[in-house]
Each structure stands twice: as structure tokens, then as C-alpha cells.
Amino acid sequence: MTRRALGIGFIVTTSIAAVASASVRQQQPHFDHAQHAKLFVACATCHPGAGHTGSPMFPTAAACASCHDGIAVRRIAWQPPVLPRVSNLRFDHLQHAAARRQRGDTGQRCTDCHADAGAGWMLVRPPRAPQCVACHTRNTGTHLSLPDSACATCHVPLARATALPGARVAHFPAPPSHQAPDFMLAAGHGAQAKRTVGLVRVAQSCATCHARDFCASCHVNAPETVTIQALEPDPRSLLVPHVLKAPANHASSDFERRHGSLALKSVASCRSCHTQESCLTCHRAELPGPVKLLYAAGPGRGPGARTTRRAPSSHTPGWPARHGPVASASMRSCTSCHARQECLTCHKPDPASRGSYHPAAFLTRHPADAYSRASSCTDCHNTGQFCQSCHQQSGLTAKRTLLGAAGYHDGNRQFFLGHGQAARQALESCVSCHVERDCLTCHSVVRGRSFNPHGPGFDPVQMLKKNPQLCIACHGTSIPTRRTSP
Amino acid sequence: MNFRSWLLPAVAAIGIAFPARGQSWLLRFNAAAQRVQFRGVSADSVPDSLVTVTSTAGPESPDGFAANCSGNDFCYFFRPGPVLTGIPASAGVDMSLWGLGVQGLSVRVSARVYGDLSGSHAFPGTSPPFNLLEGYAEYLRDGLTVQAGRMLERGRLASVGTSGIDGMRATWRNHGDALEVGGYAGWGFARGTILTVTSPAVDPLADFQPATRQIVVGTVASLHLPRVDLSTEYRREIDPVTDYIVAERAAVTAQVRLDTHLHLVTGADYDIAQALLGSGEASLAYTGRDVWVTLGARHYRPFFDLWTVWGVFSPVPYNGVTGTVTVNPAKQLQLSANGEWFRYDNAAAGTPAVTLEDRGWRWGVSGTFTPRPSWTIGVSGHGELTPGASSEGADVRASWRPRDRLELSAEGGSLERPLELRFQDAGVRYAGGSADFHAGERWRLGVSVDRYWESRDRPDAASFDWNQWRVSGRVSVTLRSSADRWLPPARPAGTAP
Numbered sequence: 001m002t003r004r005a006l007g008i009g010f011i012v013t014t015s016i017a018a019v020a021s022a023s024v025r026q027q028q029p030h031f032d033h034a035q036h037a038k039l040f041v042a043c044a045t046c047h048p049g050a051g052h053t054g055s056p057m058f059p060t061a062a063a064c065a066s067c068h069d070g071i072a073v074r075r076i077a078w079q080p081p082v083l084p085r086v087s088n089l090r091f092d093h094l095q096h097a098a099a100r101r102q103r104g105d106t107g108q109r110c111t112d113c114h115a116d117a118g119a120g121w122m123l124v125r126p127p128r129a130p131q132c133v134a135c136h137t138r139n140t141g142t143h144l145s146l147p148d149s150a151c152a153t154c155h156v157p158l159a160r161a162t163a164l165p166g167a168r169v170a171h172f173p174a175p176p177s178h179q180a181p182d183f184m185l186a187a188g189h190g191a192q193a194k195r196t197v198g199l200v201r202v203a204q205s206c207a208t209c210h211a212r213d214f215c216a217s218c219h220v221n222a223p224e225t226v227t228i229q230a231l232e233p234d235p236r237s238l239l240v241p242h243v244l245k246a247p248a249n250h251a252s253s254d255f256e257r258r259h260g261s262l263a264l265k266s267v268a269s270c271r272s273c274h275t276q277e278s279c280l281t282c283h284r285a286e287l288p289g290p291v292k293l294l295y296a297a298g299p300g301r302g303p304g305a306r307t308t309r310r311a312p313s314s315h316t317p318g319w320p321a322r323h324g325p326v327a328s329a330s331m332r333s334c335t336s337c338h339a340r341q342e343c344l345t346c347h348k349p350d351p352a353s354r355g356s357y358h359p360a361a362f363l364t365r366h367p368a369d370a371y372s373r374a375s376s377c378t379d380c381h382n383t384g385q386f387c388q389s390c391h392q393q394s395g396l397t398a399k400r401t402l403l404g405a406a407g408y409h410d411g412n413r414q415f416f417l418g419h420g421q422a423a424r425q426a427l428e429s430c431v432s433c434h435v436e437r438d439c440l441t442c443h444s445v446v447r448g449r450s451f452n453p454h455g456p457g458f459d460p461v462q463m464l465k466k467n468p469q470l471c472i473a474c475h476g477t478s479i480p481t482r483r484t485s486p
Numbered sequence: 487m488n489f490r491s492w493l494l495p496a497v498a499a500i501g502i503a504f505p506a507r508g509q510s511w512l513l514r515f516n517a518a519a520q521r522v523q524f525r526g527v528s529a530d531s532v533p534d535s536l537v538t539v540t541s542t543a544g545p546e547s548p549d550g551f552a553a554n555c556s557g558n559d560f561c562y563f564f565r566p567g568p569v570l571t572g573i574p575a576s577a578g579v580d581m582s583l584w585g586l587g588v589q590g591l592s593v594r595v596s597a598r599v600y601g602d603l604s605g606s607h608a609f610p611g612t613s614p615p616f617n618l619l620e621g622y623a624e625y626l627r628d629g630l631t632v633q634a635g636r637m638l639e640r641g642r643l644a645s646v647g648t649s650g651i652d653g654m655r656a657t658w659r660n661h662g663d664a665l666e667v668g669g670y671a672g673w674g675f676a677r678g679t680i681l682t683v684t685s686p687a688v689d690p691l692a693d694f695q696p697a698t699r700q701i702v703v704g705t706v707a708s709l710h711l712p713r714v715d716l717s718t719e720y721r722r723e724i725d726p727v728t729d730y731i732v733a734e735r736a737a738v739t740a741q742v743r744l745d746t747h748l749h750l751v752t753g754a755d756y757d758i759a760q761a762l763l764g765s766g767e768a769s770l771a772y773t774g775r776d777v778w779v780t781l782g783a784r785h786y787r788p789f790f791d792l793w794t795v796w797g798v799f800s801p802v803p804y805n806g807v808t809g810t811v812t813v814n815p816a817k818q819l820q821l822s823a824n825g826e827w828f829r830y831d832n833a834a835a836g837t838p839a840v841t842l843e844d845r846g847w848r849w850g851v852s853g854t855f856t857p858r859p860s861w862t863i864g865v866s867g868h869g870e871l872t873p874g875a876s877s878e879g880a881d882v883r884a885s886w887r888p889r890d891r892l893e894l895s896a897e898g899g900s901l902e903r904p905l906e907l908r909f910q911d912a913g914v915r916y917a918g919g920s921a922d923f924h925a926g927e928r929w930r931l932g933v934s935v936d937r938y939w940e941s942r943d944r945p946d947a948a949s950f951d952w953n954q955w956r957v958s959g960r961v962s963v964t965l966r967s968s969a970d971r972w973l974p975p976a977r978p979a980g981t982a983p
Contacts, residue, residue, distance in 0.1 A: 254746050261712075314749060316771065316778035317812040317822050325753040325767060328642040329739035330715035332666070332708070340638075341514070341580060344596075347647030348619065351600065351611035352518040352576035354920075354934050354958040360881060361901045363524060364914045364940065368903055371874030372804070372828065372846055373786055376765070379645040382679035384688040390610040392690050394526025395567045407554025407562045408527075411907040413544070418840025422907065424833035425844065426874055427801040428788045435693035436795050443799070455800030455834050459761045466731040466759040467792040474795065 031078070037122040039067075043110045050093040050110065056080060057093075088161035088208065090154055144175045149197035151205035159211050159232035170239040172209045184245050186269060193227050203227055211237035218244045220275045220295055220304035244273065244305055256312045260336075263290035271295055273305040281307045282337045309337070321375075349380050371426045378428060387432035398438045424455055446476040510585040513965045519575035520958030522609055525940075525950075526567040531560045550947030552909070566942070566950040572609035576600045578619075590627045596620040613687050619680050620650070629659040631668075638680070639670075641706060642737040642753055643721045648678045651702050666708040674702035674723055677791065696793050700725055700732045715741040725793060732791050734758040747773050754785075759792055769808070776814040783807050786828075802831040820854045830873070843906065846872030860887045877903040891924040911943040918956070932960045 040046065049057035058080040068076045100108050111119070113127040129143040132154060137146070155161075158169065182188040195202045211234035216222035223229070249255060249262075263270050267290045275297040283291060295301060311319075314326070327334050334343075346357045355362065357380075362369075370377055381387065391397050396408075409415040415422075423430050443453040454460070464471050464479060471479040530547075534555050537545045545553045545561055553561035577599050584592035596619040600612045607613060622635025638650040653672015659665070676683045682699050689695045704721035717739045723732040739753030754766030769782030787803035790796040806828030814820050829845035836842070852866035867880040881899030888894070898917035904910070918936030925931070936956040943949050 313773050314771070316773050317820065318780070318810050318824065322769060322780065325739055325751045325769070326741050328753055329717050329741040329751065330710065331640055332710065333715070344647045347645065349611065349648065350518060350576050351574040351609050352520055353960060354520055360897060360899060360936070361879070361914050361916050361938070364903055364912050365877050365879070365901055367875035367905065368870045368872055368877040372872040373788070374848065374870070378678045380648050380678055382676050382681070382688050384676070384690055385679050385681065386610045389690040393570055393608050394524060395528045395564070396526055397691055399529065408564060409907045410552060410554065410909050411905060412840050414839035415907060418837035420835025420837070421833040421840070421842045421844070422874065424800060424802045424835055425830045425842070427796055427799055429874065431796060435691045437693070439799070440795070453799045456802060456832065457762055458798065458800045462759070462761045463798065466734065469728060469730055470792055470795060470798060
């Protein structure tokens, strides 16, 4: 039992020690300079590399252990850093010192950069950008207000600053130049990235914060753009806050209407941000010509600008009731956004579907709409297949007993004698219950009682010329030929 | 069903089963069914010796129905008819094939089967059981589009979805796309359906019916300028047996963008065969940021083919003025009103015996309140005081979208509909709900349940009440080849994916 308990205790203790040891190795203890102020009189004691080529920048563990031996002073777990410097500065102490010496500056001290002015001995801190800028610009500028070409003077490209954690990249400050109204345009950052100032390409400075991944997230033509391909890839660049803003002309009220012609003139501009897929958000039916010149989305190409499908300004409330004439005049405009299937959702009557075109309770309401044609019923419904067949089931069709069945129109007992006006006003409604032979019972010369059905606007000559069968149906072969009705 | 009806679906099916290199396809199935009921009338007669004449309602049958006695031995009247129940159902397939090895070549097929699950075929439109709506091949190259097969038409003279031809169509666009000209020819269909004029389904009452289909030829020319879209059409339909004209019409439509906010849309058609102006309209629309106003006028004249005699009865047109106004007084509120006043031309057939209205008007008001993006509440009212029949009613609807893909709605309303030419004041109240679910772009499901309470008020025994449940369901699924991959969901520029 005791052995077993000891064994378990050993394993547990060993495991904890191993984990703790690994943790200590990973977490470099912070060196408290101020606490050691009375021990050291020169920076070079511990940091000889700052002044001598080939010397280490940090003290060795053995050097610390000369005091921290575990007897006089507690032992510490110091190890000189071996990982790359957590910085994106392009700084070399020796080169910097040599440059200052060349300019005759021999009074240089470490505290010039590593401490506040007037600070006590060994009250040090990392150098700050304003200090660098204050010396290098003679106090004429601030860090972020420097020209966009100046970043590369002090900073290495992001892709080379491999030890820089993403959290710091995400908080890179944006220079004020990036807030200019046209900065997002090709004439803004695009032109800037292609410029050369002296012998320095501005793109090198862009690379301080940005890598190819960053540009490619907006520029769908990144694989074809030399300036972007010249940058190194680095996914951390996507952590830099960025918003793809639409150019100002995209906000104009008539942009939807004009964007086609704009695209024809400058499709290269469109394909900076848009793939064919962003056009397909609206242009679902057919691809306009300029779209075919855009790149298709695919591996290696960023998503670019995503578009939202929205109705043009003409599609105001009540548009469904008014769109017919517009669609007739400019069907091509419709088909640029609407697939035929969308039209056929309503324009293909389906007896099995709960109608979306007509309002609820339309079955009861339809006589009022139909009689005076709120809309043209026969555009979508065949009178025979739809109206007559349903009215037949409902007992609403005439059954060759016109005189007796006239009782149906009992709103006026004399209706049969005075139905002419109603018939001429709403003949399509009559036809939904009556067939031709009902009317020809009276309105026919050869088979009826010769009551003249012709009214205003009737042109017998024209009718005879176009289709004499009509005339023969009632008049037989004795068709009156005078222009006025018989 | 003839051989041609099967040919294109068969070719398309083979194409899907044995895809060629680079072939792409889009396939959409849909099915729907609904249960509906309606109740009509049933004609009856009684010997005039049995009719009693009351002091207020005139002749009545022994069981209290108002009868019409025309001087012969019998009087006629109408009893309430039986309640008819129909469960019309349909299933359709829409298919597009492209990437067939010839650039610009594609094939499109759309077909439907119909039926009535109750077996009654009480509801119209369930026969014939199969209908090929579209089936054509299309070839596009350098501004030229050629289509051959059964195709739906579009344009002022041919309603989208219910007018088509079996034939060929060619359209050419110039390089700048400003001008478009085209023509078509083939065999036509009956008006308002994709069935031939020889189909028994379009002649339920055994009226005169042509023995052969009409031949259709037509041309279309369109001009698209920065401020103007102009389209002209000509269409002639000929009876191939007699060589007589069945219909001959021309039309013009135009859209003029006077200003960013001001649009004029106008159009008219002319019946060449009868030398009559057909229907026409003009509408001037102002589209502001929070105000939309439309003023217009329209002229409506019914149109009949010349192989019916209806045209010789000289149907008269009516002329009307219309107006709509919509405002957004608050971000979450939209109010709208519309109206139309119209008057028929003189029918020249009035008699002292019968007085009929020759003018009427319509009005409508509506309000839409969106308290939260997921909620929409709409209220509307409408009225039609028109010759023949009138109606007044109000509706309310509330929609809730708890998720992007799900919408739940509840609605209700009431309607009163008096008739002018028959003693009958119909009333209906209804309440119901519906649910629509979109499972991605692929699946769409919907179901609706409504309860209707109806009444037919008359001063005699023919008045009746009846209620019904109306239930409908619909489903559609869209399948695509990988070549036409699904589009990413749209999002505003700048937002995170």
C-alpha cells in the first residue's frame, strides 16, 4: 500500500515538475532593470552586442547565476532569447551607432532611446516611435503623419516580422492618409502603391502592415496585379481592420441604371473588386457582356465585393400591378435581374396553387373584378377552360333554355329584353356562361330572329375582308356589303 | 399526347443521365395541392299552376324560391347547388440544359401533370392531365438568338406564361445593344392557355371549335436609349384551312425616363382585323424617397378572335383615370391609397325596361407597419362600385419571420359583394394562417390553412350559408450541376463574410 502510494505520488510529482519546467522555459522571466540599478554601471555589461560586433545582445544564464547561485541569492530560470525579436523594426544597434558617429554625434547613450528624458539610472523601457520620429524629422512630423513611402525606412515587411503576434497586427494604427476620401479608389491607394519616391517604392512601405492576403481579400484581380503579387503572403495581414467601401458613384440613385454603361467603359475598374459571382446576385437570368470580362470566383481569388440584390427605384409600392407596360417596353431590363421562372410564378396559373396574384377570398370577389375588368382576365385564363368549366360545375351556364333561364338575372325582371347594354359593357363576362349559339338564337339572320347585334365601331367591310366566315355564320351567303350595319 | 410532346423531355432526360463533358443543368421540381369548395346553383322548374304570387317578392315556387314565369306552362328558378369539393394537384418539372458541346446552345423544358385528388375535377384547369408548357432549344451567338420548339411568348400582345407558339423565333441585337429586332412563326395556342384551340378542355360547353390550329407570325422591334425604351410588335394569326385572318394586331409600348424621379410609361394596341383601337394606358410615376405618386389613364376594350362571333356584338370600351399615392411617414410605417374612376362608351343598346350603370370606381387603402424587422403587419381596405357587381372589404395580415428561412403569417378579413343583375348579396369572412420555409436555395415548403364563412343573402328561400376549410400545400426543390455552383449569400459590401 505504502509502495503503491509512493509510486503514484512520484508519478504525479514528476508530471507536475515536468509541466512546470516546460512552463518556465516558455515564459521568459521579466528582468527588473530598476531592481538591479545598484549592481550595474553600464548597459554594455549585460548587452555587449549593442556596441560590439559578434557579442551577444543578452547575458548568458551563467552570468546571472554568478549571483543567483541559489545560496546567496535565489536561483532564477533566465535564458537568453533565441526566438526572433518580437518587433517589426528594421533596427540594428551597430549600424545606428555608426551612422550617428558618421554625423559627428559622439555623445550617444542608450538612454537616448531606452528611457524618458531625465529618468533615473536603469529606469529603462523599449524605444517609442515618437522618439525616433522626433530625431529623424527634427520634430517636424509625427509617426503616422510621415509620408506613406517612409514606413519601410524603419519597418520590415509584415511577412518578415514573423514573431509579431496577431494581436499586435490587429491593432496596427492606420495613417491619416488612409482616411482620404479617394484613398479607396484606384487613384488613391492603387496609384500610391505603384509610385516610387526617389529610389524607394511606396509598395515597400505598404508591406509594413499589409501582405498579399490583405490585398487579395478585396482585389479579386490580385493574381493578375503585379503590385499585389510583389507582396509576400501572410495571413496575419487579414487581421488589420479593413472595410471594403463602395466608391461614391455606387451610391447615386441612378447607379443601377447606369452601371451597365459604366462597366462597358471601364470594366477593368469593376474587376478590381467584383467577380462574375457578385454580378450574378442580380443578373440571374443572363450574363451581360461586361460581366463576361470579369474574373470568375475560384481558388486563389478573394471573395471581393459582395452585392445586395435590391429593387430599382421604379419598383415602388404597387409595382406588381403596374409592371406590365414597363415589362412590355423594356423586357430586357427585366430579364437582367429576373429569371423567367420568377415571372411564371404568377403568370402561369396553376389550379393547385393557392394564388399569390389574386387577394384572399377572390373566389367570392371575382365577379366585381371581372365584370369591369380590373385587370384583363383573359390574359391569364382561357374563357373556356377556366371560366366556363367552373361555371358549368356551378350550374351557372345557359342550357339552351334562355327564356326560362333568364330568371337567373332576377335583379331586373325585364333584363332579357334589355340585356344589350350589359352585354356590350361586359361581353367577356357573358361569354363565361353563354356560348355563341345562345346569342345566335335571336341574333342571326339564317338561324335566329334577325336581331341586329352590331353596334358602335362595327366595320362590316373590314370584317368581311378579314374573315368572311364570321359574316356567313349569321347571314349565310347573303352578306350585306354596305358599309353601315344592316 | 403526341410524339413531339415527349421528344424534348426524352432528349433532356438522356442528357442528364449521360452527361457530356462540361454539361450543366438546372432542374426544378414543384408540386402543389389545395382543397377548395364552392357552391353554385341548380336550375329547377315548376308548373305555373303551382306558383304563388306574393305581394312583395313576386312569383314563388311552393317551397319559397322566386320563380320566373315567361308565359309558357312552366316557371323557372334556381335552388342552391350542392357543395362541390375539389383537391386539384399538380406536379411540374422545369429543366435547363447547357454546356452541350456547342457554345451558346441550351435546351429548356417545362412540363406539368395535373389531377384532382378528390376525383371530382370540380375546380377548373385540371385537364388535360399533362401539359408541355415549354420545350425548346436555344442558340445564342454574337447578338443573335434563335429558338425552336414550344416556347412561351412575351410582349404586349402575348401574355407571359399563357401564350406561346410551337415554332421558331429569331432575335438579333446590334453590337451596342440599343436596337433589337426579331420575328417568330409557328402554330399558336388558344387565348390565355398553353392548350391548342382544338383541345376539348377549352370547349367545355361544346361551342363552335376550330378543327385546326392557327398559324402565327409576328415581329418585334425594340429600341433602348438612355432615356427611352420603345418596343413595337406586329402579330398575325391565320386559319390555315380557310386562309382567313383569326387575329391581326399591332402594339407599341414606351418607357420614358423624364427625370431621375419621373417616369412615363405608355402603351397601346390596335386591332387591325377589326380596325379598332384596343386597350391602352399611360402612367406618369413620381418616385421620391418617401413618396411615390402615380397618375394615369387607361382605355380598355376586350379582344376576341375572329373565329368567334363575339366581336360582331360590338363590345364597348371604357376609359378611366387612375391614381396611387404611397408615403412613408415613418421608417416603420407605409401608407398607400389608390383609386380609379371609369366610364363605358355609349353602348347604344339601352332600353327603358332596364337601367344599368355605365360607370364605376374603385378605391383601396393600405397600411404596412414593421415594428421590428421580423414583424410585418398590414391592413387594407378596398371597394369597387362597378356595373354588374360591387364589393367592399377589409383585410389584415401579420407576418413573423423568426428565422431567415421561415415565415409564419396569419390573416383574416371580410367582404361584401352585391350583384347588380341578380338578387344576391354575398358575404364572406375568413381567417387563416400560412407557413413558408426555405431550406437554403434548394427546398421550399409551404402550407396554408384558411377557414371561410360564407353567406348568400336573398329575399327568398335561395339564400344559404355555408362554411369551408381551404387547405393548400406546396413544395419545390431545385437541383443544379456543379458547373453552376450555388451563389454565396448576398451581404452588404464591407461586412464580414
